[in-house]
Structure formats: C-alpha cells, structure tokens
Amino acid sequence: MNNGTTKSPAVSAKRVADAVPWNKHVHQRRNASDWVADILIWALIILIVLVVLYPLWFVVIASISDQHLVSNGSVTVWPKGLTFAGYxxxxxxxxxxxxxxxxxxxxxxxxxxxxxxxxxxxxxxxxxxxxxxxxxxxxxxxxxxxxxxxxxxxxxxxxxxxxxxxxxxxxxxxxxxxxxxxxxxxxxxxxxxxxxxxxxxxxxxxxxxxxxxxxxxxxxxxxxxxxxxxxxxxxxxxxxxxxxxxxxxxxxxxxxxxxxxxxxxxxxxxxxxxxxxxxxxxxxxxxxxxxxxxxxxxxxxxxxxxxxxxxxxxxxxxxxx
Amino acid sequence: MAVVDINGVVDNNQVRRSWPLFKRIIWHFKHYWQLWCMAIPAMVFIAVFAYIPMYGVQLAFREFVPALGLTGGKWVGFKYFKQFFSSPMFGSTMINTFKISLGTLVFGFIAPIILALLINQLGSQKVKGFVQTITYMPHFISTVVIVAMLNIFLTPQTGIIGRFFGSQSTLDEPNAIAPVYWLSEVWQHCGWNAIIYLAALSSVDVSLYEAARMDGAGRLQLIRYVDIPTIMPTCVILLIMNMGSVLNVGFEKVWLMQNAMNMPGSEVISTYTFKIGIQSFQFSYGTAIGLFNTVINFVFLIVANEISRRVSDTSIF
The missing domain is CATH 1.10.3720.10 (MetI-like)
Incomplete structure (x- = not known):
C-alpha cells in the first residue's frame, strides 16, 4: 500500500504561524477586503464555537436547574432554581x-x-x-x-x-x-x-x-x-x-x-x-x-x-x- | 553478523540468495524470530476475529444448519440474495441507507475542510488552540448520549430546539431522520476531522504566501490559491476512504434513533441485517444482506480509488 503524493507535514505549526504575513509582527499594509475577510472569519468562528458549545453548556446548566424552569424555556445561559435532585x-x-x-x-x-x-x-x-x-x-x-x-x-x-x-x-x-x-x-x-x-x-x-x-x-x-x-x-x-x-x-x-x-x-x-x-x-x-x-x-x-x-x-x- | 561495512552487508545478502530455500528459511527465523514473536499475537487476533468470519460469509450461499456451524449446510447459490432483492424491504432500506450515508459523506467531507481553513486564518496560537479544543469536544461523547441529547432537545414544546418545531417531535418524522443524522454527525465530528487538514495546512511553504502577497493577493485569494491546493491530496485520500464506507451507516446511531413512527425513513441495511440475522435467527439471509452491503462498499472504494488515480494521481492502493 502506498499513497501517491502526500508528504509529511514536518514543519512545525509555530514556525509557520510566525511567518504568515498577516501576523502582527509582520507589518504589511492591509486593504479593505482584508478587513472584510477578517470580520467574516471571526464571525463564523464565533458562530461555530457557540453552536458546538451551547448544547453541552445547556446540559450542564439544565442538570442543576429546576426542571419546571428548564421546560418552560427560562433557563438559557445560567442555571436557575439551583437543585441537585437529579444527581x-x-x-x-x-x-x-x-x-x-x-x-x-x-x-x-x-x-x-x-x-x-x-x-x-x-x-x-x-x-x-x-x-x-x-x-x-x-x-x-x-x-x-x-x-x-x-x-x-x-x-x-x-x-x-x-x-x-x-x-x-x-x-x-x-x-x-x-x-x-x-x-x-x-x-x-x-x-x-x-x-x-x-x-x-x-x-x-x-x-x-x-x-x-x-x-x-x-x-x-x-x-x-x-x-x-x-x-x-x-x-x-x-x-x-x-x-x-x-x-x-x-x-x-x-x-x-x-x-x-x-x-x-x-x-x-x-x-x-x-x-x-x-x-x-x-x-x-x-x-x-x-x-x-x-x-x-x-x-x-x-x-x-x-x-x-x-x-x-x-x-x-x-x-x- | 559482525559486518559493519555497508558493502559487506550487500555481499552477504547476495550470498544468501544463492542458498537453497530451506537453508534460507532457517536463516530467516534465526534472525527474525523475535519480530515474529512480536507480530504473532496480533496476527492470531486478526486471523480469528477477522478472517474466520470472512471465511464464514459462505453461509450466505448455504442453508444454515445449527449443528454444522459457519460452513455447514447445503449450497443454495444466490437464493438469499434473490430473496433480499425481491423483498419489499429492499427498495426502502437501500434508499434510506443511501440518503443517510451520502448526506453524511458530503457534509462530513466539506464541513471539516471549511472549519480547518477558518481556524488556519486565526493569527494567535492561543485562540487557535481554544477553538480546536472546543470543536474536538463532542467527538468524545458516546452515540447513546448524542441520541439522548437529540431526543431531549427535539422534544416538542419543552426542548431547546423542539419548541420551535410544532407539536410533533422531529425524530418521529421519517423524512427528517436523514437531515437530523447528517447535522448531528457534522456537529459531533467536524472539529476532530479538521485536525488532519490543519496538519496539512501547517506544512504550507511560507514563501508561497509571500509570493502571493507580492502579486497582490488578498486573504481570500491566499485561501483559494495557496491553502486549498495544499490540502487537496489529503482531501482526495480522505474522500476515497470515506467512499469505502458509503453504505456503512453507523449501526448504533440509527438503531438508537429508530422508533415506531420514523421506521419508514430509518430502516437501513445494517439495522435490517441485525433484525433478520440476529433477532429473528435467519442466519443465512442475514449474512447475505451483510455481504451485499460489504460488496457495494468495496466496489465504491475501488471505483473512487481508480478515478482519483487517473484524475489526480492520488490513490490509497
């Protein structure tokens, strides 16, 4: 079994990060489209992190909240009606x-x-x-x-x-x-x-x-x-x-x-x-x-x-x- | 062997090549018996738990006789395959299986690539690490818990998602099973599957970025003309490997998602094999359905591999 053309990615991530042009220590002029791209990328990343994290976080807070408040939708970000009855x-x-x-x-x-x-x-x-x-x-x-x-x-x-x-x-x-x-x-x-x-x-x-x-x-x-x-x-x-x-x-x-x-x-x-x-x-x-x-x-x-x-x-x- | 010199070693190899076969075998085991000892336990496990069942697939072509086990019974040829092809379940299980697996293949292939390209754009290593840590996390949650979470979240009226979808649970809706399956797969494994692309992206030749910048490329162009070509071979390899399991819909997850209401949309080949082969003791019929599944997978793998080797010169064998 051999696999054609993949090469070992031997370069360390750190070195690349240091050398990538848009990192802050490399002063290069940024044009408007770069700013737009920046905002777009950050918005997407934040959205992804929230989508992944929220269901997990919800399980955590729901496990220690009053179930009445969970089922009527008032538990959203922080636990309410703290209880450990479930545990x-x-x-x-x-x-x-x-x-x-x-x-x-x-x-x-x-x-x-x-x-x-x-x-x-x-x-x-x-x-x-x-x-x-x-x-x-x-x-x-x-x-x-x-x-x-x-x-x-x-x-x-x-x-x-x-x-x-x-x-x-x-x-x-x-x-x-x-x-x-x-x-x-x-x-x-x-x-x-x-x-x-x-x-x-x-x-x-x-x-x-x-x-x-x-x-x-x-x-x-x-x-x-x-x-x-x-x-x-x-x-x-x-x-x-x-x-x-x-x-x-x-x-x-x-x-x-x-x-x-x-x-x-x-x-x-x-x-x-x-x-x-x-x-x-x-x-x-x-x-x-x-x-x-x-x-x-x-x-x-x-x-x-x-x-x-x-x-x-x-x-x-x-x-x- | 006291030869340190490279030339000496080469000469010895040539001398050995002229030895009679049995002398060469003796020499081989005298030198390599330790490696054999190290490999043999794994070989025994693979032989017993992979190759004996493989030998047992002939049951698909035989009547099952309990006393005779895996290989006994009269040869009946393709009887059980014909029975499956002409059964009313054939069409619906095939359609459901393809629907669930092709969607998973497509979304599960594209999403990690996009995520990796996005994460790669983050300048700070700390933020990168944080985003990766968060997105890996669901990968470690068991299927049982994932399906339980789906159930709770999709409960009508009270679930955090279900309350927006009317009075019937989405999981009871046969047509919704496939999309729920795809989306939850992407949610669970996207971050994990992005690791490999991130690794590939970390090997990008930095001078390429610099050269592209000189030519006036913006960030999106850098992604388009540097990042994407860099990860292309990795993408192709993974796509081929995924093609090899196109009909391998995760049995556990579908099984756990099934209920009486969604059955028309959630009966797939693997769950049907389980019901026929194990739960209702039709061993030969169950083996035949399972073998059919394996063969289709194998054909997909070979075809994808061939196409990719012709088109992009990348292949896994």
Missing part, C-alpha cells in the same frame, strides 16, 4: 454503578491488552529489513475494507463461548488495524534508524531495542492510540447490545440507553404514587441530564490533557493511510 437520584441508582464498574474494568483491561498486542506488532511491521511485513500488512489492511459481517461474527462468538461472557468486550477488538498503522508509521518516521544501528552495536536484540529504546521514545503515540482505544471501549454500546443478555455484565452505555432512551427511569423514583405525569416527566428529565453529565464528564475531563498529542497522532495516521 442525588443518579447516585442512588445501583444500575449506573454496576454499569460504571463494568465499563471501567472492560476499558482498562481492554486498553492494556490493545497496547500489549498492537505496539509490538506495529514495531515488527515497521522493520524494513523484515521481508514478510508487506504481506502481513496487506492482510491486516484488507480487513479494514472487507469483513465477514454481523452474522458470521455472532456465530463465531457463539462457538467460542463469548456470548454472555465479559471477554467479548476485550478479545475481539484486541487489534484495531487503524491504530496499528498509526503506530507503525510513527515507529517508521519518528524513531531515527541510527538508534537501531547503535543498539545493535551495543548488542541489543530486537526485544531489548523495543523495550529499552523505542518504547521510552514513543510516549506521544502510546498516549494517542491508548486514548483512541480507551474511548472506543468507554463508548461501546454495540457489543453489549448484541452479545450480552445478562444485565449484570452490561456496560455503562447500555445502562444509559435504558435510562435515557427507553425512559426506564423507574428505579430512580419516578412514578412513585401521587405525582402527576408532568412532574414525572420533569423528574425524568432532571435524571437524564444528570446521567449524561456523570457518564460523559470523565472523558471530557481527561482529554484536554492529552490534546497536545492528538495532532501528531491523527497526522501520522493520515499521512500513511
């Missing part, structure tokens, strides 16, 4: 905690297995002197575009005893070819070949070179594909839907689906006698906002810390698609 009910719900526990177990173990399997394979496939790599890589990449499909998968898992078995969350997705290609491209382009020569002279074999030199130099790519894998596990709804019947094994997303979309908020206390339908609906909504926050917050909190690695990871993956 209290969410934290009382055992289903959510079971789901949470399961998801954490599946995500952590799954991501560890992902990295342990993917990184060495990516390293091996990045060694130019290893001739079989082309065939192996082709066989791997082919699976990205051609797959057996849902039913053969299902029957295979059934034969392997993976139905209603927690291993189904971990084993079948152990290798994502996409992540493997990203890691391979990183090893190929970002680890200088001189290091390998030096390691050989020092008597390191492939295992030693990989463990002692390559891995310590690859924290960026490990963070990126680790995060991809982790988010994949965390947000996985499909596996629980298709291969798991037992509710004790269901991960968070499947519990969320029951609460958020099938409206099964009952365990959370709606429908307890004497309340009218409107109130029930409002309590259910409050719970829904709380559930969205509780399930989504962990990922939104960790990701800005890893953001500096993203550009690199995505870029590498793209260059060597």
């Amino acid at each position: 209290v009910r969410v934290f009382q719900d055992s289903r959510i905690w079971t789901g949470y526990r399961n998801t954490i177990i599946y995500s952590v173990l799954g991501t560890i297995l992902n990295l342990v399997v993917t990184l060495p394979a990516a390293f091996a496939l990045a060694r130019v002197e290893w001739k079989p790599r082309r065939v192996i890589l082709f066989l791997f990449t082919f699976t990205m575009y051609f797959a057996g499909g849902l039913v053969p998968n299902y029957l295979l898992y059934k034969q392997l005893g993976l139905l209603d078995n927690w291993l189904v969350f971990i084993l079948p997705g152990a290798v994502s070819v996409w992540n493997l290609i990203i890691a391979r491209s990183f090893f190929e382009t970002s680890i200088p070949e001189d290091l390998h020569d030096a390691a050989q002279i020092d008597g390191l074999n492939y295992f030693g070179y990989f463990m002692k030199i390559v891995i310590p130099l690859s924290s960026a790519i490990i963070a990126v594909i680790g995060l991809y894998y982790f988010v994949g596990h965390w947000n996985d709804y499909f596996t629980g839907l298709i291969y798991i019947r037992e509710s004790g094994l269901q991960p968070l997303q499947n519990v969320l689906r029951d609460i958020l979309l099938a409206n099964q908020t009952n365990q959370l206390g709606t429908g307890s006698g004497g309340q009218n339908a409107l109130q029930n609906q409002q309590i259910a909504d409050q719970i829904k906002y709380g559930v969205i926050m509780v399930s989504t917050l962990p990922l939104l909190v960790i990701y800005p810390f890893l953001q500096k690695y993203f550009d690199k990871g995505v870029m590498i993956g793209a260059v060597k698609g």
Whole structure:
C-alpha cells in the first residue's frame, strides 16, 4: 500500500504561524477586503464555537436547574432554581454503578491488552529489513475494507463461548488495524534508524531495542492510540447490545440507553404514587441530564490533557493511510 | 553478523540468495524470530476475529444448519440474495441507507475542510488552540448520549430546539431522520476531522504566501490559491476512504434513533441485517444482506480509488 503524493507535514505549526504575513509582527499594509475577510472569519468562528458549545453548556446548566424552569424555556445561559435532585437520584441508582464498574474494568483491561498486542506488532511491521511485513500488512489492511459481517461474527462468538461472557468486550477488538498503522508509521518516521544501528552495536536484540529504546521514545503515540482505544471501549454500546443478555455484565452505555432512551427511569423514583405525569416527566428529565453529565464528564475531563498529542497522532495516521 | 561495512552487508545478502530455500528459511527465523514473536499475537487476533468470519460469509450461499456451524449446510447459490432483492424491504432500506450515508459523506467531507481553513486564518496560537479544543469536544461523547441529547432537545414544546418545531417531535418524522443524522454527525465530528487538514495546512511553504502577497493577493485569494491546493491530496485520500464506507451507516446511531413512527425513513441495511440475522435467527439471509452491503462498499472504494488515480494521481492502493 502506498499513497501517491502526500508528504509529511514536518514543519512545525509555530514556525509557520510566525511567518504568515498577516501576523502582527509582520507589518504589511492591509486593504479593505482584508478587513472584510477578517470580520467574516471571526464571525463564523464565533458562530461555530457557540453552536458546538451551547448544547453541552445547556446540559450542564439544565442538570442543576429546576426542571419546571428548564421546560418552560427560562433557563438559557445560567442555571436557575439551583437543585441537585437529579444527581442525588443518579447516585442512588445501583444500575449506573454496576454499569460504571463494568465499563471501567472492560476499558482498562481492554486498553492494556490493545497496547500489549498492537505496539509490538506495529514495531515488527515497521522493520524494513523484515521481508514478510508487506504481506502481513496487506492482510491486516484488507480487513479494514472487507469483513465477514454481523452474522458470521455472532456465530463465531457463539462457538467460542463469548456470548454472555465479559471477554467479548476485550478479545475481539484486541487489534484495531487503524491504530496499528498509526503506530507503525510513527515507529517508521519518528524513531531515527541510527538508534537501531547503535543498539545493535551495543548488542541489543530486537526485544531489548523495543523495550529499552523505542518504547521510552514513543510516549506521544502510546498516549494517542491508548486514548483512541480507551474511548472506543468507554463508548461501546454495540457489543453489549448484541452479545450480552445478562444485565449484570452490561456496560455503562447500555445502562444509559435504558435510562435515557427507553425512559426506564423507574428505579430512580419516578412514578412513585401521587405525582402527576408532568412532574414525572420533569423528574425524568432532571435524571437524564444528570446521567449524561456523570457518564460523559470523565472523558471530557481527561482529554484536554492529552490534546497536545492528538495532532501528531491523527497526522501520522493520515499521512500513511 | 559482525559486518559493519555497508558493502559487506550487500555481499552477504547476495550470498544468501544463492542458498537453497530451506537453508534460507532457517536463516530467516534465526534472525527474525523475535519480530515474529512480536507480530504473532496480533496476527492470531486478526486471523480469528477477522478472517474466520470472512471465511464464514459462505453461509450466505448455504442453508444454515445449527449443528454444522459457519460452513455447514447445503449450497443454495444466490437464493438469499434473490430473496433480499425481491423483498419489499429492499427498495426502502437501500434508499434510506443511501440518503443517510451520502448526506453524511458530503457534509462530513466539506464541513471539516471549511472549519480547518477558518481556524488556519486565526493569527494567535492561543485562540487557535481554544477553538480546536472546543470543536474536538463532542467527538468524545458516546452515540447513546448524542441520541439522548437529540431526543431531549427535539422534544416538542419543552426542548431547546423542539419548541420551535410544532407539536410533533422531529425524530418521529421519517423524512427528517436523514437531515437530523447528517447535522448531528457534522456537529459531533467536524472539529476532530479538521485536525488532519490543519496538519496539512501547517506544512504550507511560507514563501508561497509571500509570493502571493507580492502579486497582490488578498486573504481570500491566499485561501483559494495557496491553502486549498495544499490540502487537496489529503482531501482526495480522505474522500476515497470515506467512499469505502458509503453504505456503512453507523449501526448504533440509527438503531438508537429508530422508533415506531420514523421506521419508514430509518430502516437501513445494517439495522435490517441485525433484525433478520440476529433477532429473528435467519442466519443465512442475514449474512447475505451483510455481504451485499460489504460488496457495494468495496466496489465504491475501488471505483473512487481508480478515478482519483487517473484524475489526480492520488490513490490509497
């Protein structure tokens, strides 16, 4: 597999930013159309940021506002009628905690297995002197575009005893070819070949070179594909839907689906006698906002810390698609 | 191997080439057994979880016999494909699938390019970083939560969007499912998909800007004549790759968006495969529908790749 004409965007963003003509330290005369363009660009950017941010912000404020005020539209920018009733009910719900526990177990173990399997394979496939790599890589990449499909998968898992078995969350997705290609491209382009020569002279074999030199130099790519894998596990709804019947094994997303979309908020206390339908609906909504926050917050909190690695990871993956 | 000199190595390779096959194999494994050890776990996983199901697609051409598993049963040829083509669901699932996926392909392709071009125009790195951080964020939200948010926001009368759209929820409207799907996809993934174009834009040769400025180009002309040509190869590659999944409408999202009211507009091939193949145990029929889907995708990928290679000399294989 080769990809025609894309070149590695090796120039750092910083350098370009410094040299781009309209940056302020380069004094150049600006004409009227530049000002118009400026205003247009800023207006669009602000609009985009608002469109992306507002729904998320609304969930935050709605989760701690009086639902009566939310549903009649008076909650717009700041929370009103501050209440934490929704969160209290969410934290009382055992289903959510079971789901949470399961998801954490599946995500952590799954991501560890992902990295342990993917990184060495990516390293091996990045060694130019290893001739079989082309065939192996082709066989791997082919699976990205051609797959057996849902039913053969299902029957295979059934034969392997993976139905209603927690291993189904971990084993079948152990290798994502996409992540493997990203890691391979990183090893190929970002680890200088001189290091390998030096390691050989020092008597390191492939295992030693990989463990002692390559891995310590690859924290960026490990963070990126680790995060991809982790988010994949965390947000996985499909596996629980298709291969798991037992509710004790269901991960968070499947519990969320029951609460958020099938409206099964009952365990959370709606429908307890004497309340009218409107109130029930409002309590259910409050719970829904709380559930969205509780399930989504962990990922939104960790990701800005890893953001500096993203550009690199995505870029590498793209260059060597 | 104590040879450090480049010429020495080349000579050794040539010597080895004249060895008998089995001696060469022994040499290969003696030298590379460690690389094999590192690659084999991944190879085993791919073989079991990708190639065995691929081998199992022959079920589409056979009767399913539970005792015989994936490959048992009598050969029936194209019976199940004919059954699908002549079923009343064929037309509507195909139309729905194409509608949802083509819109996603078009909007999901254009929007990140525009966003990247816009972000690239921002002078300050801080503002750039801020806008990127904000626009990436929805990418990490799960499908379940996205669909739940759609549901809540589109609720008639009380939802922040739904209150402007009359008494019927937009999600209950079969014709509205596709646009809701496209827009929410763009909302969720636009920022993330823009990263790759931003990376490509950061490699623009600065002298090009300067030269264009000298020739009197304004900012919009710089975008038109410098930025867009720079990201063109990246755009083409991504377009080809997206073409390969033109019928791969995200199963999860459509499945979660489905309800009894919108079903005429929301039944797509993947959800239909699930209902036929898993929920109603018609394994062979379900496999056939799934295989049909895969083959169409593959054809699209190959065609897009060929066209692009002829037209722009860019291809993924």
